Amino acid sequence: MAISTLEPGSLPKGAFGFRQRATTRASVVVVDMVYAPVKRGDQQGILMIRTATTEGKTSPQDAVGLLNKALHRANAHIDPDQLTAPAQPTPTSGSATATPTSPQTP
Numbered sequence: 001m002a003i004s005t006l007e008p009g010s011l012p013k014g015a016f017g018f019r020q021r022a023t024t025r026a027s028v029v030v031v032d033m034v035y036a037p038v039k040r041g042d043q044q045g046i047l048m049i050r051t052a053t054t055e056g057k058t059s060p061q062d063a064v065g066l067l068n069k070a071l072h073r074a075n076a077h078i079d080p081d082q083l084t085a086p087a088q089p090t091p092t093s094g095s096a097t098a099t100p101t102s103p104q105t106p
Contacts, residue, residue, distance in 0.1 A: 014080030037082035
């Protein structure tokens with residue numbers, strides 16, 4: 001089995017995907033998996049589409065076409081901002097206060 005990434009230019013902005021090629025005794029099976037961070041209103045999620053075809057045969061649907069149909073059916077849109085890590089605050093020097101590690105003695 002071999003795994004490769006799908007070309008980013010072949011996918012909608014914010015989506016990413018992988019292709020698996022598995023050789024059996026009779027044929028080569030190609031599996032495409034496309035992942036997309038989605039948003040509907042204030043709800044966030046991940047949509048995953050997977051297709052499997054025998055190499056050399058045409059598939060009635062490709063993963064991107066199915067992704068577009070699923071987005072339409074769910075009334076959702078791809079939200080690439082979910083893939084961006086939020087900025088982390090950086091501590092300022094000298095702002096930390098020490099905490100005692102042992103109780104004070106009378």
